[in-house]
Amino acid sequence: MSLDRRSFLGTAAIFAAPRVLFAQAATERRFVFIIQRGGADGLNTVVPYAEPAYSRARGALAIDPAAALKLDGSFALHPSLVELHRLYGAGQASFFHAVASPYRDRSHFDGQNVLETGGSAPYQLKDGWMNRLVGMLPRGGKQPIAFSPAVPMALRGSLEVTTYAPTALPRASDDLLTRVDQLYAKDAQLHALWSSALEAREMAGGMAGGGGARQDAAALGRMAASFLARPDGPRLAMIETNGWDTHTGQNGRLAAQLRGLDNLVAALRENLGAAWAQTTLLIATEFGRTVAANGTGGTDHGTASVAMLAGGAVQHGRIVADWPGLESANLYEGRDLKPTLALDALVASVCSQAFGLDPERTSRALFPGAVHAKALPQLLRS
Numbered sequence: 001m002s003l004d005r006r007s008f009l010g011t012a013a014i015f016a017a018p019r020v021l022f023a024q025a026a027t028e029r030r031f032v033f034i035i036q037r038g039g040a041d042g043l044n045t046v047v048p049y050a051e052p053a054y055s056r057a058r059g060a061l062a063i064d065p066a067a068a069l070k071l072d073g074s075f076a077l078h079p080s081l082v083e084l085h086r087l088y089g090a091g092q093a094s095f096f097h098a099v100a101s102p103y104r105d106r107s108h109f110d111g112q113n114v115l116e117t118g119g120s121a122p123y124q125l126k127d128g129w130m131n132r133l134v135g136m137l138p139r140g141g142k143q144p145i146a147f148s149p150a151v152p153m154a155l156r157g158s159l160e161v162t163t164y165a166p167t168a169l170p171r172a173s174d175d176l177l178t179r180v181d182q183l184y185a186k187d188a189q190l191h192a193l194w195s196s197a198l199e200a201r202e203m204a205g206g207m208a209g210g211g212g213a214r215q216d217a218a219a220l221g222r223m224a225a226s227f228l229a230r231p232d233g234p235r236l237a238m239i240e241t242n243g244w245d246t247h248t249g250q251n252g253r254l255a256a257q258l259r260g261l262d263n264l265v266a267a268l269r270e271n272l273g274a275a276w277a278q279t280t281l282l283i284a285t286e287f288g289r290t291v292a293a294n295g296t297g298g299t300d301h302g303t304a305s306v307a308m309l310a311g312g313a314v315q316h317g318r319i320v321a322d323w324p325g326l327e328s329a330n331l332y333e334g335r336d337l338k339p340t341l342a343l344d345a346l347v348a349s350v351c352s353q354a355f356g357l358d359p360e361r362t363s364r365a366l367f368p369g370a371v372h373a374k375a376l377p378q379l380l381r382s
Contacts, residue, residue, distance in 0.1 A: 022233075022234035022236065022237045022238075023235070025236060026139060029235060029279075029355055030235050030237070030275060031235065032228070032236075032237040032239060032268070032311075033154065033236075033238045034241060034261070034281060035112075035240055035241065035284065035286075036241050036244045036261070036284065037108070037240060037242045038108065038243060038244030038286075039106075039245055039286060040244040042288045042306030044250070045078055046071070046306045046308075048323070049074075049076050050073060058292070059293050061298075071319055074319075075095070075321075078255070080256075083262045084308065084310060087317070089317065090317070091314065093310040094308070094309045094314060094319070095306060095307075095321075096308070098322065098339055099307045099341040101115050101286070102114060102119075102120045102121075106301035106303075107122075108301075110122035110123075111286030112153070115154075115285075116130075124369065128154035129347065129367065130155045130236065132157060133236070134155075135158070136362065137235075137355055152240060217263045218263040218267040220264060220267070221264040221271065222271045229275045246289065247294070248296040248297055248298040250297060251297070268281065278313055280310075280313045281308075281310045282308075282309055284308075284347075285305050287304075288304050288306070288336065291326055291335065303332045304337040309350065313354065315381045321340075324340050345375070345376060348363040348375070349375045349376040353379060360375075363375070
């Protein structure tokens with residue numbers, strides 16, 4: 001049997017699937033950014049159930065307060081978020097409402113670009129804030145690892161990212177792997193890439209093929225944890241979740257999306273073991289949804305939404321919200337939840353606290369064009 005470079009591209013599909021991005025740094029702290037692509041509805045995620053304007057605007061889409069998971073006298077979680085509610089009760093989850101990036105239009109592509117690059121306008125910056133964060137940390141000798149055939153914008157930049165991503169295809173036989181290894185033994189560039197792929201395959205262990213990690217959120221969480229829990233594993237990760245654009249049939253779709261997110265968080269907690277105590281998860285979306293329901297059982301593109309923080313490194317569960325209210329006069333452009341908390345400030349504060357970095361320097365590095373707000377209070381354990 002012989003393999004040429006074109007054949008190798010087919011073989012490499014064994015290692016190609018999207019959704020998780022890893023980076024290595026010399027620290028025991030783990031930081032995971034979970035992006036909700038599509039504009040997640042913050043009002044039905046962390047529900048302002050005590051405000052009469054909420055149920056009036058949402059109508060049949062309003063979450064029943066009797067079914068919601070109460071956080072305090074004003075806010076409750078969607079019934080699907082059982083794990084996050086438990087973590088809040090344990091002081092390991094916090095919620096940030098009426099939060100938004102500097103982006104104020106309603107294009108998914110532009111909004112995600114601003115969220116991931118840390119710019120103040122779409123396509124202003126060519127690299128991502130997570131790549132710049134990696135550059136601020138002591139290096140552990142390994143390149144960042146991408147669990148994706150394409151590196152998400154947040155991790156693109158001057159620091160290279162190698163990729164590993166299992167699919168539902170059968171695992172390659174040891175004989176095939178040996179032959180490919182021999183084929184590229186004398187090619188310095190390809191042999192280095194091949195060695196990196198094999199190392200990631202070993203790190204993923206039994207999850208490295210034939211599984212449903214691409215479709216199943218819990219399996220995705222277990223796979224991510226199999227990397228992050230290792231003493232020699234990565235310390236930064238990005239996980240992509242899609243399907244948050246709920247223009248129609250929102251109630252059922254959002255319940256399923258949030259259940260998947262909750263299962264992802266639970267799988268990370270359960271499989272990180274002792275490393276969970278050193279872990280911070282930051283969950284955010286490019287923008288929220290309109291306050292009022294539309295005519296097709298859904299909501300349209302909006303502005304402010306919810307960001308969530310979870311993990312063993314979180315210091316006390318809390319709700320942070322300079323709540324603007326949902327009466328018509330209080331809405332952004334008469335239709336959206338008004339932003340009162342800068343997502344940039346939240347990201348910079350969490351990253352500086354997670355890794356013991358100077359808050360002002362972190363803010364300038366991650367969000368170079370931003371008007372730098374005062375850092376948030378201590379959200380994580382030192």
